[in-house]
Amino acid sequence: MAKCSKCGSKAVIKIPYARMNLCEKHFIEYFEGRVAATIEKYGLLREGESVLVAVSGGKDSVALLSALTAIAPELRLKIIPLHIHLGLGEYSDESLSVVKEVSRKLGVNTYILNLEEAVGAAIPELSAKSNRPPCAVCGLVKRYVLNAAAIEWGVDAVATGHHIDDLAPYALKNMLLGDMSAALKLAPVTTGEEGYLARRVRPLYEVTERECLIYVIVKGLPFVRTLCPNTFLGGMDALIRKFLYELDLRHPGVKLRFMRSLAKTATGRSTDQARIQAELTRCKYCGLPSRSDVCGFCRLTERVLGSPAGPRVREVLRRLQPLHAK
Ligand code: SF4
Ligand code: ZN
Ligand code: ZN
DSSP states (O other), rough: OOOTTTTOOOOOOGGGGGGGOOOOOHHHHHHHHHHHHHHTTOOOTTOOEEEEOOOSSSSSHHHHHHHHHHHHHHTTTTTEEEEEEEEOOHHHHHHHHHHHHHHHHHHHOOOEEEEHHHSSSSSHHHHHHTTHHHHHHHHHHHHHHHHHHHHHHSSSSOOOOHHHHHHHHHHHHHHHOHHHHHHHSSSSSEOOOOTTEEEOOTTTTOOOHHHHHHHHHHTTTOOOOOTTTTTTOOOHHHHHHHHHHHHHHHHHTTTHHHHHHHHHHHHTTTHHHHHHHHHOOOTTOSSEEEESSOHHHHHHHHHHHHSSHHHHHHHHEEEEEEEGGG
């Protein structure tokens, strides 16, 4: 068994691009240090800021919440976890119980938003009645709720658990399809606008999926092990993911260099973000960002339920209490 490059005890992980083997203790230090360094390097969060952390209960979001909680005192960050119960049957129920257990273990006060209670319909119904794929509806709902919560609670930024193995294949796919602006949206940070659009940050930008998995295991944290029933593992995404995985095995660090150069290009093109934001207007129902007079969430819910649910969701979020306060 390989030995830890720092202390000589039993290693639990090999990190090829850093040419290191690490034991549990030094891997935890390494992972949390990498998240802190990403925050500093890309200016994701400033000292004393509050950050809404999207927690689905999967290994990546659990790793994100744990790492941010660990580094919060040093950066004086206020961590506000939010879990959205999407109404996806047993998968959602299991996710909720995992999030409760993780919150208890980490000692954080998590907010839970039940979509069915807040909107009057969960993902399967919204998808079936709108004739749109569940994942498209789910993505729209999650983006809307996270932004609305950040605005209602006056939070500085929204953090999501996207790691390099989520982002790199998607970035490459968009480039291959000639959509450079979609690729550049995968930067570590997107700017926000006070009272309207929350800044979005990706503190796991430089860590891999495998590192997230080992981190939550060595931290002794639970995570949802079953896949959402709507998970689709085929198509072009899966091929690109496999290609990048194999490429990185032969040339360790190539994925990281690719995403670093993308981040650099995105920073150099910050005027693109400003231009996209300048094209946004306020939804006439809920007041949140929209490309036309009605935002995607209000349009979807108006079509399915007969009235736009944006204002109601904002009201529910305003009154929501975290787990421990109940
Ligand atoms: Fe939502 Fe699709 Fe992910 Fe399931 S697989 S949680 S429906 S985005
Ligand atoms: Zn060690
Ligand atoms: Zn709206």
